[in-house]
Amino acid sequence: MTVSTLEELVLAALRSVTLGQTGPDIVSSGLVYDVVATGPAVRVLLDPERIPDGDADALGDFLAPLVEALPGIERVIVKPRPKSIASQEAKPVARxxxxxxxxxxxxxxxxxxxxxxxxxxxxxxxxxxxxxxxxxxxxxxxxxxxxxxxxxxxxxxxxxxxxxxxxxxxxxxxxxxxxxxxxxxxxxxxxxxxxxxxxxxxxxxxxxxxxxxxxxxxxxxxxxxxxxxxxxxxxxxxxxxxxxxxxxxxxxxxxxxxxxxxxxxxxxxxxxxxxxxxxxxxxxxxxxxxxxxxxxxxxxxxxxxxxxxxxxxxxxxxxxxxxxxxxxxxxxxxxxxxxxxxxxx
Incomplete structure (x- = not known):
């Protein structure tokens, strides 16, 4: 299974999780910032500003088993995205x-x-x-x-x-x-x-x-x-x-x-x-x-x-x-x- 296919599989699973009973799913809402697959290991990065009640650990404990149950995945890390990811304030110097x-x-x-x-x-x-x-x-x-x-x-x-x-x-x-x-x-x-x-x-x-x-x-x-x-x-x-x-x-x-x-x-x-x-x-x-x-x-x-x-x-x-x-x-x-x-x- 390719990296891109694995990432799409994870995103599809995460779209089944909604914010509340009638809210949007956690992917389309922007709560899931990114999914990064490196071989059988997957990182789910969350937008810290969108985490309900700021409880990243509880959300991670809930999401990790959902992702681990998918085929081809052996290790899952769910955490807020690092603050060191580039901000969008400055324009990139190249395409x-x-x-x-x-x-x-x-x-x-x-x-x-x-x-x-x-x-x-x-x-x-x-x-x-x-x-x-x-x-x-x-x-x-x-x-x-x-x-x-x-x-x-x-x-x-x-x-x-x-x-x-x-x-x-x-x-x-x-x-x-x-x-x-x-x-x-x-x-x-x-x-x-x-x-x-x-x-x-x-x-x-x-x-x-x-x-x-x-x-x-x-x-x-x-x-x-x-x-x-x-x-x-x-x-x-x-x-x-x-x-x-x-x-x-x-x-x-x-x-x-x-x-x-x-x-x-x-x-x-x-x-x-x-x-x-x-x-x-x-x-x-x-x-x-x-x-x-x-x-x-x-x-x-x-x-x-x-x-x-x-x-x-x-x-x-x-x-x-x-x-x-x-x-x-x-x-x-x-x-x-x-x-x-x-x-x-």
């Missing part, structure tokens, strides 16, 4: 905002983000990248950019390269300067990279998130109007353990995951070309089957990805029709297709 996330560092997330942005641009979309890895911004290097961002008409002008607009703290700080943002500083400062940047008309903004779970992720969930998350992992079990934590966090925040990308899936033998699974094998597929989320791509590791990134030329530009470049382009096509049609011009 679709996609966070690119990994459970741990070193899985090639930033390199993939840069190449994916260029590939989406080559498909005809207007693309921006926000480098939100405040502790190790890498987009300036990956796009071959240096120097400080300029200000014009009260807004910070994003840099541009290879058809993509880019903003990074690397454009605002000297290269050797360390950033000691924590807690409230992140919550107040990071949103400025969204609201105070002259992004212009964007179809999609990719946000390169730091690895793991942190205040950065919560701040962006609160302010960035994230449309969805793309999860990047290597096949190994350690990376998968960490990435599950991140997926759980975004599920708690009612931010949907578009799917999983297995990066560094294998290395080709230089003599015979045989694919060697040096980072493990089959982990991302198992994660896909466990969560019901699609495995969107399985991308092999090749040294040229790192070499071209260090040179500031994304691999999809430098390599043309090479197999790995085609894999990234195919991923871009799949992501573009998952963007709701109403979000595009």
């Amino acid at each position: 679709y905002i996609l966070g690119v996330h990994s459970g741990k560092g070193g899985v090639g997330k930033s390199t993939l983000s840069a190449n994916l942005a260029v590939a989406l641009g080559l498909l005809g979309l207007k693309v921006g990248v926000l480098d939100a890895d405040v502790y190790g911004p890498s987009m300036p290097t990956l796009f071959g950019l240096s120097g400080r961002a300029e200000e014009m008409n009260g807004k910070i002008e994003p840099r541009a390269a290879h058809g993509v607009k880019i903003m990074s703290l690397g454009f605002l700080l000297p290269p050797e300067k360390a950033l000691a943002w924590r807690g409230s500083l992140i919550d107040e400062g990071l949103p400025l990279l969204l609201s105070e940047v002259a992004w212009g008309d964007l179809d999609i903004l990719l946000i390169d998130l730091p690895p793991g779970t942190s205040d950065v992720h919560l701040a962006l969930a609160k302010h960035a109007h994230l449309s969805g998350i793309l999860t990047v992992t290597t096949p190994g079990s350690l990376a998968l353990i960490d990435v599950k934590r991140g997926m759980e966090m975004f599920a708690d925040l009612a931010i949907p995951c578009l799917g999983i990308v297995e990066n560094m899936a294998s290395v080709a033998c230089s003599d015979c070309g045989h694919a060697i699974p040096v980072f493990g094998q089959g982990g991302a597929l198992a994660l896909s089957e466990e969560t019901g989320l699609p495995l969107l791509a399985s991308i092999p590791f090749i040294p040229e990805l790192s070499i071209t990134g260090d040179a500031g030329v994304p691999y999809v530009i430098a390599a043309g029709d090479a197999p790995t470049s085609k894999s990234i382009t195919a991923l871009a096509v799949r992501i573009a297709k998952q963007i709701p049609a109403e979000a595009l011009p």
